[in-house]
Amino acid sequence: MLMEREMLLKENTEKPVIGKHVYGELYGCDPEILSDAEKLVEIVRKASEIGGFTLLDVKAWRISPGVSVVGIVLESHISIHTWPEYGFATVDVYTCGETGDPVSAYLYIVKSLRAKKYTLKTSDRSYEWV
């Protein structure tokens, strides 16, 4: 799959690559949703839309009893790994460019999995060779 990413790189930006990674752990989620690969794929699709990303592909692997889902966004990814037996999931929303909103995408996933409690951590994945 070949896509051009010039659209993401503004000219004269100080950092040549801007990367934003939002991730964390979700507790007390709905075990039925955590077991449902098709539903999780739909959640990743919608999260990508909410975050303003360009979704290139999304795949799910059933790892009994849980599921791993990875969505490839232009130059980044969204992943959900689930443990329905513990109502537990981990989520990563990692996006590049200045326009995407990974926090909104992350919070949509938190809500969709019906998490009772969650962490939200961030990491700057930009080019910062000093």
Add this chain to the structure above:
Amino acid sequence: MLMEREMLLKENTEKPVIGKHVYGELYGCDPEILSDAEKLVEIVRKASEIGGFTLLDVKAWRISPGVSVVGIVLESHISIHTWPEYGFATVDVYTCGETGDPVSAYLYIVKSLRAKKYTLKTSDRSYEWV
């Protein structure tokens, strides 16, 4: 794809899920390697072996001029996103269970991309609802 993961969960462990995430930014990498999807797929395969992981699948997306590669490991993932135009790559090695060695897998990728400089950050992705 359906795999059983009981092997990863030791009985009587204090935390029901142990997660280790190693990630960072790589600078001054070899642009030819960063553009070579097949080579990057091989690097992810070998990194998975070095880390002691069970690789379920690996996929690459060419995002001109870079590449995104995601390897799905039993209950976790390895990802590489590349920007050959800046000699830049970002890498995530996220694994669950007590036996895997994500640091060795990460350092193998650093070496394979011929990074002149890199960061190495870690995040505990374990179940820790207190």
